[in-house]
Amino acid sequence: xxxxxxxxxxxxxxxxxxxxxxxxxxxxxxxxxxxxxxxxxxxxxxxxxxxxxxxxxxxxxxxxxxxxxxxxxxxxxxxxxxxxxxxxxxxxxxxxxxxxxxxxxxxxxxxxxxxxxxxxxxxxxxxxxxxxxxxxxxxxxxxxxxxxxxxxxxxxxxxxxxxxxxxxxxxxxxxxxxxxxxxxxxxxxxxxxxxxxxxxxxxxxxxxxxxxxxxxxxxxxxxxxxxxxxxxxxxxxxxxxxxxxxxxxxxxxxxxxxxxxxxxxxxxxxxxxxxxxxxxxxxxxxxxxxxxxxxxxxxxxxxxxxxxxxxxxxxxxxxxxxxxxxxxxxxxxxxxxxxxxxxxxxxxxxxxxxxxxxxxxxxxxxxxxxxxxxxxxxxxxxxxxxxxxxxxxxxxxxxxxxxxxxxxxxxxxxxxxxxxxxxxxxxxxxxxxxxxxxxxxxxxxxxxxxxxxxxxxxxxxxxxxxxxxxxxxxxxxxxxxxxxxxxxxxxxxxxxxxxxxxxxxxxxxxxxxxxxxxxxxxxxxxxxxxxxxxxxxxxxxxxxxxx
Amino acid sequence: xxxxxxxxxxxxxxxxxxxxxxxxxxxxxxxxxxxxxxxxxxxxxxxxxxxxxxxxxxxxxxxxxxxxxxxxxxxxxxxxxxxxxxxxxxxxxxxxxxxxxxxxxxxxxxxxxxxxxxxxxxxxxxxxxxxxxxxxxxxxxxxxxxxxxxxxxxxxxxxxxxxxxxxxxxxxxxxxxxxxxxxxxxxxxxxxxxxxxxxxxxxxxxxxxxxxxxxxxxxxxxxxxxxxxxxxxxxxxxxxxxxxxxxxxxxxxxxxxxxxxxxxxxxxxxxxxxxxxxxxxxxxxxxxxxxxxxxxxxxxxxxxxxx
Numbered sequence: 001x002x003x004x005x006x007x008x009x010x011x012x013x014x015x016x017x018x019x020x021x022x023x024x025x026x027x028x029x030x031x032x033x034x035x036x037x038x039x040x041x042x043x044x045x046x047x048x049x050x051x052x053x054x055x056x057x058x059x060x061x062x063x064x065x066x067x068x069x070x071x072x073x074x075x076x077x078x079x080x081x082x083x084x085x086x087x088x089x090x091x092x093x094x095x096x097x098x099x100x101x102x103x104x105x106x107x108x109x110x111x112x113x114x115x116x117x118x119x120x121x122x123x124x125x126x127x128x129x130x131x132x133x134x135x136x137x138x139x140x141x142x143x144x145x146x147x148x149x150x151x152x153x154x155x156x157x158x159x160x161x162x163x164x165x166x167x168x169x170x171x172x173x174x175x176x177x178x179x180x181x182x183x184x185x186x187x188x189x190x191x192x193x194x195x196x197x198x199x200x201x202x203x204x205x206x207x208x209x210x211x212x213x214x215x216x217x218x219x220x221x222x223x224x225x226x227x228x229x230x231x232x233x234x235x236x237x238x239x240x241x242x243x244x245x246x247x248x249x250x251x252x253x254x255x256x257x258x259x260x261x262x263x264x265x266x267x268x269x270x271x272x273x274x275x276x277x278x279x280x281x282x283x284x285x286x287x288x289x290x291x292x293x294x295x296x297x298x299x300x301x302x303x304x305x306x307x308x309x310x311x312x313x314x315x316x317x318x319x320x321x322x323x324x325x326x327x328x329x330x331x332x333x334x335x336x337x338x339x340x341x342x343x344x345x346x347x348x349x350x351x352x353x354x355x356x357x358x359x360x361x362x363x364x365x366x367x368x369x370x371x372x373x374x375x376x377x378x379x380x381x382x383x384x385x386x387x388x389x390x391x392x393x394x395x396x397x398x399x400x401x402x403x404x405x406x407x408x409x410x411x412x413x414x415x416x417x418x419x420x421x422x423x424x425x426x427x428x429x430x431x432x433x434x435x436x437x438x439x440x441x442x443x444x445x446x447x448x449x450x451x452x453x454x455x456x457x458x459x460x461x462x463x464x465x466x467x468x469x470x471x472x473x474x475x476x477x478x479x480x481x482x483x484x485x486x487x488x489x490x491x492x493x494x495x496x497x498x499x500x501x502x503x504x505x506x507x508x509x510x511x512x513x514x515x516x517x518x519x520x521x522x523x524x525x526x527x528x529x530x531x532x533x534x535x536x537x538x539x540x541x542x543x544x545x546x547x
Numbered sequence: 548x549x550x551x552x553x554x555x556x557x558x559x560x561x562x563x564x565x566x567x568x569x570x571x572x573x574x575x576x577x578x579x580x581x582x583x584x585x586x587x588x589x590x591x592x593x594x595x596x597x598x599x600x601x602x603x604x605x606x607x608x609x610x611x612x613x614x615x616x617x618x619x620x621x622x623x624x625x626x627x628x629x630x631x632x633x634x635x636x637x638x639x640x641x642x643x644x645x646x647x648x649x650x651x652x653x654x655x656x657x658x659x660x661x662x663x664x665x666x667x668x669x670x671x672x673x674x675x676x677x678x679x680x681x682x683x684x685x686x687x688x689x690x691x692x693x694x695x696x697x698x699x700x701x702x703x704x705x706x707x708x709x710x711x712x713x714x715x716x717x718x719x720x721x722x723x724x725x726x727x728x729x730x731x732x733x734x735x736x737x738x739x740x741x742x743x744x745x746x747x748x749x750x751x752x753x754x755x756x757x758x759x760x761x762x763x764x765x766x767x768x769x770x771x772x773x774x775x776x777x778x779x780x781x782x783x784x785x786x787x788x789x790x791x792x793x794x795x796x797x798x799x800x801x802x803x804x805x806x807x808x809x810x811x812x813x814x815x816x817x818x819x820x821x822x823x824x825x826x827x828x829x830x831x832x833x834x835x836x837x838x839x840x841x842x843x844x845x846x847x848x849x850x851x852x853x854x
Contacts, residue, residue: 051714057807059585059630059815067589143599146589199632218631219642219811220803251714254807255799257697258713262801265704267712429814430588431579466592 048246048545050526052538053253053262053271057219062202063184064137067145069450069536072183073272074222074250076537079186079207082111082130083177084234085452085533090350092177093234096125096187096208102488106172113163117232119189120212127165131157132190134167142198150179152485172486174493178453183537210237210541211248222250224540233541238528243544263288263521269545270526270538274519276335276403282521289524292337295516295535296349297450298460299341300402302511304444307471310392311443315374317508321360323367323418324411330514333406337519341512344457344504348515348535351454351497356505364418371418378419385419393421397436398446400426407513408446437469444511445469452533454497455485461504472509551844555837559830566829567620570822571613577816580605581629584815603629616819620826626819628812635823639805646804649724649796650789656729657736657789658782664733665740669774670767672745680737687734692792696727696799713800724800728792732785739781740774747774776843783839790828 054073060066063075082097097111117125134157137147152173158166169176179185189206196204205213210233211224226246238244253259253271260278262268264285274282274290282288304311304320311317326340339347343356371377376385376392385392396411398404405426412422425442427433436442447469449456458481459465463473477500484496504510518536522529528542582600600606604615619626625635667680703710703723711719747753747770756766794806805824812820 057811059811059817061631067585143586143602145586145591149589149591199627202631217641217803218633218638219807220645251801252807253713253801254810255801258700258799258801261697261700261705262712262714265700265708265712267704267714429579429584429816431577431583431816434583434587435578466587 048244049249050245050247050269050543050545051249051251051267053259053268054222054250055252055256055259055271055273056254057252060202061216061218061222062205063186064133064147064188065142065144065198065202067184069534072532072534072537074211074213074224074248075186075205075207076183076209076532077211077224077248077540078205078209078213079183079188080117080209080232081181081183081186082113083181084236085178085181086234086236087530087533087539088236090452090533092181093236095181095234096130096232100177106169106486106488108166108168109176110160110164110166113165114232115163117208118229119191119208120206120227121189121191123189123191123206125187125208126162127159128162129187129190130165131159132193133185133187136188136193137185147184150175150182150184152176152179172488174485174488175453175455178451182534208232214247219252224248224250230541236530236542237539238542238544240541241544243527243546245540245543245545248540260521263523266523269523270520270529270543271522272518272520272536274521276333276337276519279335279337279519287524289522289526289529291520291522291529293518293520293531293535294339294346294348295450295518296346296452296533297456297516298344298448299346299512299515300404300407300446301341301344301448301513302396302398302444302446303460303470304509304511305440305442305470306509307440308443310374310387311394313374314508315370318360319367319370319374320415320420321508321511322363322370323415323420324360324511324513325362325414326513327362328414329407329410332410333403334514334517338514338517341515342505343501343512344461344510345454345497345501346515349454350452351494353498353501355498356501359505360508364414368418376419383416383419384421391421392419393423394443395423395425395441396444396446397425397427397433397442399430399433400428402516404446440471448516450516450535454493454500455481457481457497457500457504458485461500461509470509472507474503474507477503552837552841555840556834559833559837562833563826563830567617567822567826568613570825571616571818574816574818574821575609579816581816581818584817585630605629616822625823625826628817628820630815630817635819638808638820639823639827642803642805642808645802646793646797646806648721649728649793649802649804650786652721652725653728653732653789653792653796654782654785656725657732657785660729661733661736662740662778664737665744665778668737668741669744669748672741681741684734684737684741687731688738690731692727692731692795693799695730696724696796699723699727700799714802720800720802724796724802728789728796731792732789735788736778736781736785740778743774743777744770779839779843783836786835787832790832 054070056070058066058068058071061071063071063079081095083100084093084095085091086093096117097113099112101110113127113130119125136142137144137151152175153170155168155170157168160166186207192204192206193201203216210227210230212227214225215223226244253262256273256275259271259274260282263271263282279290282290304317306312330336330338330340342359343353345352371385376387378385380386396408398408408424412424415422427436437445459467461468461472461477462481463478480496480500484493487493487496525546527544527546530539530542531537532539582596582603582605586599587596604612616626627634628638664680664684667676668684671677700713700723704712710723711717714720753766753770756769793804794809797804797806798810809821809824
């Protein structure tokens with residue numbers, strides 16, 4: 001009688017305290033669970049397995065179709081290419097092709113292929129396999145984003161015999177060998193290409209490389225397993241040992257702030273694109289290593305709009321170059337982890353001309369004298385220089401990645417010191433950036449790309465080039481750029497690219513800031529961390545994991 | 548009741564259609580499309596870029612694209628990704644499980660923690676447990692998920708090293724993201740619970756009960772019965788926050804899921820993928836709301852509308 005009624009009535013009292021009790025219990029539960037988990041953390045399964053942190057989720061994984069540099073990180077080791085570039089010397093060395101020869105007229109290249117190579121699915125590698133790959137890449141239905149472009153003026157092939165193939169060109173094309181050394185022209189198994197459609201092959205890729213693709217779960221992981229049969233690697237591939245990595249699991253660390261945390265917590269054993277601001281801290285950790293890997297190609301830079309006043313005037317562009325303290329920017333934003341850039345190519349790119357380094361030292365006084373000469377001055381004493389009543393105001397467009405916003409802010413403050421006002425516009429993604437470029441609605445715009453082959457410059461600096469956002473046009477420069485692609489002789493090309501680089505800087509088409517450096521972090525137990533000539537792609541074959 | 552349910556489901560479908568149409572229009576108002584985001588980047592010639600755009604149907608008049616898309620959706624076909632060529636339904640399907648696991652466990656954490664904090668703050672105002680609970684709830688509401696998540700990762704995986712580092716896959720790697728997201732969900736649940744308790748406590752019937760000489764325990768009993776009802780609605784509302792919260796949480800915690808799929812699709816201007824996710828999210832959200840309405844009506848007959 002008494003019990004049931006009073007129990008029911010007393011319940012709310014306990015409910016009132018219950019809130020606090022639940023909270024305490026939750027906390028206690030969490031603590032117990034954490035302790036239990038901590039005990040369980042150490043018994044990790046053995047085996048040579050590493051987790052590799054990728055930094056962006058590639059838009060697609062098929063090297064013949066898709067364009068990202070990131071996809072090469074796993075897939076450079078799935079495929080072999082006909083030719084490799086030696087990572088140290090940048091020279092071309094044999095890959096799946098043992099020898100190659102250009103016809104005297106430069107219109108065809110003949111490749112003698114290795115005879116001892118099989119794809120991961122057992123299909124033998126031969127000239128027909130190369131032909132099947134070329135057929136696929138040139139098929140318009142595939143809509144190849146990069147592979148096709150790398151073939152340049154390619155017109156077709158002739159299978160000479162089972163292990164010899166000739167590629168035909170409509171005009172001489174020196175960058176062909178570089179294209180053939182990139183993962184985008186990796187050789188895929190013709191059997192797998194037949195079995196899967198253009199859209200589904202990317203989940204079932206089959207190459208001849210030192211690793212096999214075991215699993216792709218888009219947005220989550222890519223798992224590679226070592227190919228025990230592999231015995232046809234280029235000279236710079238190491239022999240397999242007990243400490244070779246058997247399994248590589250790739251995961252996507254798209255948020256830069258979590259990368260160093262993932263490395264410190266041993267969630268990954270190797271990861272790229274660490275924040276420069278995290279490096280100092282990581283260097284103090286003896287369990288970890290940081291590698292600075294320079295990326296050849298264009299530096300991190302801003303193009304001047306040469307079609308819009310006032311940056312259409314050479315004197316103004318030159319003044320802006322003199323007014324920029326690049327050393328200060330590199331020290332402040334990139335913690336000195338990257339070299340200062342001086343020209344349209346970075347110093348590790350073949351045919352780089354160091355003569356550009358002497359141009360445009362930081363000299364704000366000279367910058368102001370150039371502006372004075374162009375008719376500018378502070379007539380209304382408001383701190384901003386003007387001419388004919390027009391204040392010297394510039395618009396700068398840049399994306400949010402690679403610390404570009406911090407770079408832009410420093411430039412803004414440096415230029416304000418000499419009386420130039422800069423409006424900063426930060427865009428969230430590439431399509432928005434491109435739309436500003438196409439509308440010409442800017443004075444400076446951040447844009448760059450990577451690559452070992454200096455002909456990369458063509459799309460950015462030739463009149464009407466697909467990515468010529470500066471709108472610059474110089475017929476003599478066009479001639480040099482065109483000729484450098486046709487000439488195979490390295491000396492001739494070097495001379496042409498020297499002229500190109502000097503002309504671009506004399507004309508102040510671009511404001512180079514820093515040479516791109518990929519800050520990679522690894523566990524100290526990992527040896528043999530070497531990257532391909534292109535800079536982005538690790539040689540998984542050479543990794544050695546000490547216990 | 549049948550008519551009531553039918554009304555709510557109809558409303559949910561209408562909301563999904565509006566969301567789909569809004570997504571369709573807004574996406575096309577943004578600069579650039581999938582061809583700009585991918586092919587055009589590599590220096591491909593303008594002619595080839597235009598041909599590709601034509602082939603993908605992006606050059607068609609807007610009304611035709613809309614009609615084609617809507618026709619597909621009605622037939623249950625969400626289209627194919629413009630970038631990978633994968634069917635959108637398949638892409639969402641692959642990513643739905645991890646997101647549901649994250650959102651579900653975060654909701655559990657959020658409701659448990661939120662109710663506990665709310666009860667403490669509502670029943671013990673101006674006392675230590677009440678102050679504490681209110682403080683924690685305010686923190687949960689005011690700190691950005693991004694910040695708490697980074698802090699939690701640093702604390703639990705690096706300093707204390709009691710949890711595995713961020714990544715997807717193992718169930719243990721769900722603990723931290725669910726706790727962080729749940730913590731933020733708890734904030735508003737706690738505040739609504741506490742406010743509702745206080746509002747009820749100030750009502751006449753409570754004063755009458757006290758005047759009648761009822762013990763404080765019985766008064767609390769009466770208060771709770773009335774005041775916990777609005778919490779159902781707020782829990783349903785929190786699902787909206789959770790669906791948004793998973794986008795950030797998945798990125799930071801390196802988890803597979805619909806949120807990350809959406810981020811990547813936006814970067815690539817992969818219209819069909821974005822539209823598919825927006826439509827399904829709107830549908831899920833409004834169906835859950837319909838469910839909450841029905842539950843609410845079951846719990847409190849006053850809510851049932853006539854007609």
